[in-house]
Amino acid sequence: MKRRVALGLGVAAAVAPKVLPRVLGDTAAEAMEFTQRANATALGRDTFAHLESALATLDRRQNFDPPADVFNSARAYRVRVAELIDGPRTPEESRELFVCAAWLSEILAWMAQYLGDPLAAEAWATDAYHHAEQAGHDVLCAFASDALASIAIYSNQPARALAAAQRGIAKAPARHPLSVRLRTQAARSHARLGDRDGFQEMFRQASDLHERLPARPPLRIVMETGSLAAFGMTGHTAEAYIWLGDTEWGDFARARHHAQNALDIELAWPDQSKSPSRTAMARLDLALALAGLAEPEEAAELGRQALNTSRLLAAVRRRAGELDRVLNERYRGLGAVQDFREAYRNSRTVR
Numbered sequence: 001m002k003r004r005v006a007l008g009l010g011v012a013a014a015v016a017p018k019v020l021p022r023v024l025g026d027t028a029a030e031a032m033e034f035t036q037r038a039n040a041t042a043l044g045r046d047t048f049a050h051l052e053s054a055l056a057t058l059d060r061r062q063n064f065d066p067p068a069d070v071f072n073s074a075r076a077y078r079v080r081v082a083e084l085i086d087g088p089r090t091p092e093e094s095r096e097l098f099v100c101a102a103w104l105s106e107i108l109a110w111m112a113q114y115l116g117d118p119l120a121a122e123a124w125a126t127d128a129y130h131h132a133e134q135a136g137h138d139v140l141c142a143f144a145s146d147a148l149a150s151i152a153i154y155s156n157q158p159a160r161a162l163a164a165a166q167r168g169i170a171k172a173p174a175r176h177p178l179s180v181r182l183r184t185q186a187a188r189s190h191a192r193l194g195d196r197d198g199f200q201e202m203f204r205q206a207s208d209l210h211e212r213l214p215a216r217p218p219l220r221i222v223m224e225t226g227s228l229a230a231f232g233m234t235g236h237t238a239e240a241y242i243w244l245g246d247t248e249w250g251d252f253a254r255a256r257h258h259a260q261n262a263l264d265i266e267l268a269w270p271d272q273s274k275s276p277s278r279t280a281m282a283r284l285d286l287a288l289a290l291a292g293l294a295e296p297e298e299a300a301e302l303g304r305q306a307l308n309t310s311r312l313l314a315a316v317r318r319r320a321g322e323l324d325r326v327l328n329e330r331y332r333g334l335g336a337v338q339d340f341r342e343a344y345r346n347s348r349t350v351r
Contacts (some may be wrong), residue, residue, distance in 0.1 A: 021113050025101035043084060043093055051081070051100050058107050059221035063275045067313070068351045078104040095135045102131035102140050103221065109147045114277075116314030116349065118155045125151060142172035142182060143220070146228075149185040154315050158192035165189060177229035179215050180210045184232030184240075191240035196249075197337060199240055224273055225266075231278055234262035238285040245292065252292030259286035271288065277316055280309035284319045289327060296331040300340040307347045 043196030050213040054077050061070050081101045089097065112118075125147040132140035145168025152161035165185035180286035183206035210233055217226045262282035266274060287302035288340035303323045306316065324344045327337045 006318065024087075038259060043087075043089060048093075048096055048100075053079070055100065056101050056222045058104075058222050060108060060272070062107055063223075063277070064311070066350055067111045067114040071115065074104050074111065075109045078108060087229065098131045098135035099137055102128045102135065102137065102144065106140070106144050106147055107267065109144070109151070113147070113151050113154070113315065114313045115351065118151050122148065123152045138171040139173065139176060139178065142168045142176070142178045144168075145171065146178060146182055146185060149182070149189070153185070153189060153192060155198065156192075158189045162186055162189035162193070174209060175212065175214055177213060177225040180206050180213065180229035181232035181236075183209065184236040188236045188240040188243070191243045194244075196244060199244065203237060203240070227269060227273055227275070227278075230265050231262060231282075234258045235278065235282055235285060238262060242285065242288050242292065247292070252289050255289035256286060256293060259289050262286075276309045276311040277313045279315045280306040280312070281319060284316070284323055285321050286320075291323065291330070293328045296327055297320070297336040298333055300327060300334070300336040303327075303340045304343050307343050310326060310350075312347060312349050316345075317347060317349050320344050320347070 012133060045211075048099070053075075058070060058077075060075050061073075073130060078101065081097055081104060085097050085101065105124045105128035109121045109123075109128060112121035112124055125144050128147070129141055129144035132138075132144055145164050148164035149161045149168065152158070163341055168182040169179065169186065172182055183202050187199045187202035187206060190196075205253050210229055213229060217224060217229070219225065220228075234257070237256045238259035241251040241258065244251045259282055263279065263286060266279040266282055269275075283302045283306040287299040287306070290296075290302070291297040303320060307320055309316065321344065324341055327334075331337045
């Protein structure tokens, strides 16, 4: 009896047997009212169709349009979805709204990262994970974890990047490209921590899963996801070998191989799947590998090409800063190196 009162069941849960038939009869009306409440909603018939269209548009735009424009559009929709979540809705509508909220927050996380604000980026990615988890959407949880891992690694917090990647691995289906990408996130986090064994194990797992991916990977919202795994296996791996940076182990030669593959793959994608920022990052990784192999002039030229991207994001410019530092520490007297330094100092990130 005490347990029933504590749970708020009160007297209704302890009705005497002789009055139970009357109480049961009264509950029929209560049940009808509960059903009506469950169907009460402030959502119009076309609300979700509109939200799906908006998400599809934002998904296409995020790799090409100015990040500030995409951020502002996504934020306006995110505010409206929050209002709808607070209003009357059915359980089915509630889940759909949480999924929409998670997608919008995930996009906002990437745009904030592109704009150079890791604090805001992490907050939006955390919100995306929370709403995806509440909706029971494991793949979306994995997307949010991927964002969190990237935000942390480029904020020089490899331990947090590793934790985010591991959480995403637990959510991603084995035959989804995210299962590969998240393992490459974990691999490069291990490399950043100087853990070669951890890197090699996660890269081995990623390679095994990559071989078993379906020929036609699932879509993200409207964009294909195969490029996520491909860049993980090439671009992330190149970064890992650069960070390990042991000439005797052949790290820079391996980095050059993977970075060249990343660049070739990016240039071969159809226009709607290309990412100018990924292409620029691949060029910078290749340049850093070449700098480690004592080929500074070619490295400087690749660096200038990367800076000429149509989408110079904060993370790309930060990577260019690493190249500038390496080149000037080792090859300061070369004209090509000074030309790159001037181009770097004059570059401005896209807003």
